[in-house]
Amino acid sequence: MAVRLGCPPSLCTLLLDAGADVDAPDFYGHSPLWAAVYGKRAGHVALLLARGARVCQWGPGSRVVPLPWNECPLHEAVRQGWQWCQPLVSAGAGLGARGLLRVALDRGDVGTAKGLALAAGLRPSREWAPLPEDDWLAREMTSPPPLSRLCRYAVRACLSRAAGGRDLRPRAPLLPLPPHLVRYVLLDPLGP
Structure with missing residues (x-):
C-alpha cells in the first residue's frame, strides 16, 4: 500500500x-x-x-506458474522497456514467460525482446507475425539457441526454485563455479 x-x-x-x-x-x-x-x-x-x-511462482512438478498479466511485475515492466525489465529478470523473473516476449515484439521493442531472450531463455516463434525487421530476431528464429544460454537458463531456473521464486542473485555466489561463470549466470554481461 x-x-x-x-x-x-x-x-x-x-x-x-x-x-x-x-x-x-x-x-x-x-x-x-x-x-x-x-x-x-x-x-x-x-x-x-x-x-x-517474489518475482515468480513455482508450482508442483518444478514448473513456473504464470501470474495473471495484471499481477505480474514483469508484464508491466515489458510495457515500459528493458530498463524496467532488467532488475526483475536479473532477480529471476521471466523464466518460461514466453508470452512476454510476444508482448515486447508486438510493441516493436526489439531491445526488450532481446533482453528477455538472452536472460530468460525465451525464443520467438516463426508463427508470430508480423514481427519487426531485425537481423538478430531473424537469426533467433532460424537457429537453435547456444548451449551456453540453455545452460544458463537451467542454472537460473534451479536457483529460482531454491529461492522460492525470490531474488536468486544471493544464491549464485554459493555455486561451485569459477567467478566468470557466476557472473555469466548473473547476466553480467548479458550476452549469448
Missing part, C-alpha cells in the same frame, strides 16, 4: 523492518513490486527485490 501511495523508500524500509509483508497485495490486488514498476519507482524496486519480493 505504501508503494502504491508513493511513500518514500525510507518509510517502506521502516514498514518492512516492523514486519510488513513484502508481497502483501494492495486494494487492487497488486503486489508492492508490481506497484513500484507501474509507478516507475526504481528505488522501491531495488528495495523490494533486496527484501525478498
Whole structure:
C-alpha cells in the first residue's frame, strides 16, 4: 500500500523492518513490486527485490506458474522497456514467460525482446507475425539457441526454485563455479 501511495523508500524500509509483508497485495490486488514498476519507482524496486519480493511462482512438478498479466511485475515492466525489465529478470523473473516476449515484439521493442531472450531463455516463434525487421530476431528464429544460454537458463531456473521464486542473485555466489561463470549466470554481461 505504501508503494502504491508513493511513500518514500525510507518509510517502506521502516514498514518492512516492523514486519510488513513484502508481497502483501494492495486494494487492487497488486503486489508492492508490481506497484513500484507501474509507478516507475526504481528505488522501491531495488528495495523490494533486496527484501525478498517474489518475482515468480513455482508450482508442483518444478514448473513456473504464470501470474495473471495484471499481477505480474514483469508484464508491466515489458510495457515500459528493458530498463524496467532488467532488475526483475536479473532477480529471476521471466523464466518460461514466453508470452512476454510476444508482448515486447508486438510493441516493436526489439531491445526488450532481446533482453528477455538472452536472460530468460525465451525464443520467438516463426508463427508470430508480423514481427519487426531485425537481423538478430531473424537469426533467433532460424537457429537453435547456444548451449551456453540453455545452460544458463537451467542454472537460473534451479536457483529460482531454491529461492522460492525470490531474488536468486544471493544464491549464485554459493555455486561451485569459477567467478566468470557466476557472473555469466548473473547476466553480467548479458550476452549469448
